[in-house]
Amino acid sequence: MGHAYTPGLKVSAAAEFTRSRILPIPGDVLVSLGDETTPDTVVARALLPGNVTTQNIARQLGIAPADLDDMLVVKEGDDVTTGEVIAKSKGIFGMFKQEVTSPATGIFESYSRVSGQAIFREPPIPVEVKAYVAGKVTEVMPELGVDVTATGTMVQGIFGIGPETGGPIVVATEDVAVELTPEMIHPQHKGAIVVGGARAPLATLRHAVEVGVAAIVTGGIDAADLKELLGFDLGVAITGNEDVGLTLVVTEGFGSLAMSQKTFTLLSRAAGQVASVSGATQIRAGVMRPEVLIPGDIAAIEETAVDSGLMDIGSSVRIIRDPHFGSLASVIELPPEPAALDTEAAVRILTVTLPSGERVTLPRANVELVDEAL
């Protein structure tokens, strides 16, 4: 076998991206096939069943559940308000009567003649799904949602936190290897997507939150800083719901790691344009990476080497584990047979040349395909 399958992250100036915008439960789709959207267009709406409150009426009245029918003053399906009497006991000779009141405002949904438990459902909770990207509705799933498709620049990060957001792109560092410092973030960056080189230290992230920056896109972050920012040590990379005041997209990994030149160049070219950003990451089955999407005109969809997923002699790769973590390299040998590493493990390897000209041999698992050509 002369090539290997190594999925990488998509970084492209000419990508087509489709995002499914689906309701958590069936509801109404508010747009039609072919409609143009902005990130804020509400595309679907549903009413989530209201919260449920329970109360054991039979127990409160001190009667057998089967005897409850005669005591109820409301019927299943009736509207009730908090404090309203819903059941009364007959008492003894008209005395010692007991009453049970509704614990919630909503509907008296049901009660059980076996357990005596009643279920009250509060009014439905409306939920809306927005388009998230400026594009076109390309598929309508009746009652569920839509697909929104756009073309433009797409940058996937390796890891992120925080919800979907959007704003104009601002590039704050001059170079991929420069760290993003607090001084580089100004009040006019409020609501912006700030892009900065090799690492965003905690002080910078905190300052960005104060300023009201919508998102930071950076090469690396220290694990210790992430722990401080979140307030806990993240154990599993399933994110997207964090509320730390901004959305963070890390393009390379943990530590001080220069942003890939291609990523930086693409984002620099898009400076001033409005991007849609999501920090949601799921490194599990159903893998999801954080992303920066910048809809815009393109000449043709670019099929990158990353998409084809095939590695061959001459392929550009990035080394994704020590030693040489972060380095770009070019594949010069892909021996089919496993070979022993320093650890003595026999694995499939490849030989690459680094930009310095040095030849190194690495496990194939420790590189990812990149397409650095723009």
Add this chain to the structure above:
Amino acid sequence: MTDAPIRSILATDCGSTTSKAILIELTDEGYRLAVRGEAPTTVEKPFDDVTVGVVNAVTEVAELAGRKLIGDDGLIITPQQGDEGVDLYLSTSSAGGGLQMLVAGVVRNMTAESAERAALGAGAIVMDVLASNDKRQPHEQISRIRHLRPDMILLSGGVDGGTTSHVAELAELVGAADPKPRLGSNYRLPVVYAGNVQAREAVRDALDDKTALSVVDNLRPTLDEENLDPARDQIHDLFMEHVMAQAPGYDKLKSWTSAPVMPTPGAVGAIIQTIASQRGISVLGVDIGGATTDVFSVFQGKFNRTVSANLGMSYSVSNVLATTGLENVLRWVPFDIDESELRNRIKNKMVRPTTIPSLLRDLQVEQAIAREALRLSLIQHKEFATELKGMRQARDISEAFTQSGSGSTLVDMMSLDLLVGSGGVLSHAPRRVQAALMLIDAFEPEGVTTLAVDSIFMMPQLGVLASIHEEAATQVFERDCLVMLGACIAPVARGKVKAGRSLARVELKLADGAQTFEIEPGSLQRITAALDTKVSARITPAKNVDVGAGPGQARTVELDGGEVGILLDGRGRPIDMPTDSAARIAAIETWSKNLTLYPTR
């Protein structure tokens, strides 16, 4: 099936990242593993079809075996025709996140715990356990059910003839939540009811309209009895019918196999139970994966399985650090390392889970983390694998003093016969002795224990095979699946031991003659004893030291040789690690040297 012997068996396991295939053939020596192959799992875009990965893995097997297994129609050829195809094709699966279940029972540590055991035994990931006495308000329980979106719910509660109202209440809560399945919104959520027979009607009233309800025998018919099989079997059936049918490509896979597709962990449990019952031994098995660590045990004939959902070596590696703390990881690392660098390194593994250590130091850090993941998962297993709680029990006077019996753990490391490890970090450890020491450091076996690893993680495939061809499954398990590492002898002090004295004397009848060894406190030694050999050992412990026959009592045992040999562990239980960093590093270096643990360069 016909009476003709099965000549060839192909079995695949679709994991969340890799699909693995093995080919078993009937030879003059019985059933043997012929070849194996693997390919990335393809349940996600752009493939969205699990059978693509299966076909890729099978193609590799076919190439290696020089045998056509896939027909021109793209299907696996069954039965075998001449030299082409196989007589049986079987599969297990944990792709798509496995089987995620919610279980409920009336009393948390009685029926709810039995229900949890049934779900885990069936191979599920248990997302939450609801109980009438779990201290949550009903509305909190309802919102939890709605939020979780499980693949299936197992509802139990009440012994037969016991409470009906509490069971009805639980069913009503589930009904009120109107839960939606995780995969797909166009089918009803399967709910299995395995509780008090007298509450069936009330449960039907509450759930029949809203869920795909099925009713099976009570899993806890009396306080003293668990009857988990009907619930487990039903879970397996529904897994196939409902859950797997929603995952991309599974309908196709189902139509290819000669027997139902089993959830991977359920299949591993099946083979471990088969081995324990055939040999009459106690077994502890662990499978440490990227996201989770499963522990399986059979003690006193009772099978238990636990899943430590977020303890693993890649996806969950960062959670191992978050749970155990940096210090516990660092105590196994034989060099000083910058804390910030270690944290970054671990997080980078989390976000790029398929990378592997290429430097020795990197490997040593990963093996340190593995020790902690394994150790934590055993703690969870011990807490779960217990006698039935609430059981009426006649106790003798010694049990009354030790408070053993109802609710006490079944996991007794001194009585453990066989410890089996599997999962990449153990099975692919560059030297087998590294796997042996990880197992010993993490699990701290006591007395005399045989150690083995599952060389290529074949247990899932053999588990599903055991369900229809036990003979073939056990033959391959013993001959090809297990790699015998050898035996560990670990004396345990039960009281004060005189300072400076040996903990035990071990007289071994080795191939090159009898030899005597002393197990000194704090020592670790390795003695060669070849694979497929038995070594007679007379072990005489010091006063107050136990090697399995009681304090100070000598015993004679037959030890299994193996790729590692016999390890004499005098480090005590729990293992006595020096707290001072320099002393700790020196101790690890000495042990590593004695065991030839790592290459010296």
